[in-house]
Amino acid sequence: LSTPSLTVDNYTKLGSTAPAIKMKKLTGTAPAEGAVVNLSHGLTLSKIIGFQVFITADNSYKIPPEFSSIADYNYSVFVKTSDVEVRLAAADSANINGNAVTVLITYEE
Numbered sequence: 001l002s003t004p005s006l007t008v009d010n011y012t013k014l015g016s017t018a019p020a021i022k023m024k025k026l027t028g029t030a031p032a033e034g035a036v037v038n039l040s041h042g043l044t045l046s047k048i049i050g051f052q053v054f055i056t057a058d059n060s061y062k063i064p065p066e067f068s069s070i071a072d073y074n075y076s077v078f079v080k081t082s083d084v085e086v087r088l089a090a091a092d093s094a095n096i097n098g099n100a101v102t103v104l105i106t107y108e109e
Contacts, residue, residue, distance in 0.1 A: 019049065019108040019109070021049070021106055022107055022109075023106050024041065026039045026041060027103075028086070028103075029098060030055050030088060030096050030098060031088055031097065033088050033092075033097050034088060034089070034090030035087075036085055036086065036088075037101070038085050039083060041084055041105060042082070043105065044107075045079065047108050048079055048105055049107060050105070051079055051103060051104065052103070052104045053077045053086065053101065055096045056096075056100040057073065057099060065077045068092070072092060073095050073096055074093050075088045075089055075093055075096065077103075
């Protein structure tokens with residue numbers, strides 16, 4: 001069987017009243033404990049309507065921001081005018097420092 005695929009090179013709408021959206025993926029490396037890394041997004045801040053961030057732990061688990069159920073996986077994130085700032089918690093992020101960061105941004109037309 002052939003696998004169907006669809007590529008949309010412009011904005012897409014999922015319903016007549018939905019916003020026209022695109023997505024952008026950013027990747028980087030988490031900083032040291034207590035430090036910050038900024039990933040440039042190159043978008044207009046007012047057009048960003050959502051974002052998702054994961055840091056891949058040494059065991060390949062995808063760790064979301066503010067994960068504090070288990071020690072040494074904690075970090076925070078926010079979107080600034082031109083960057084996404086990822087800040088590792090001091091003395092509580094040893095298992096994710098230096099690991100891969102993935103950001104997925106949804107933005108409107």
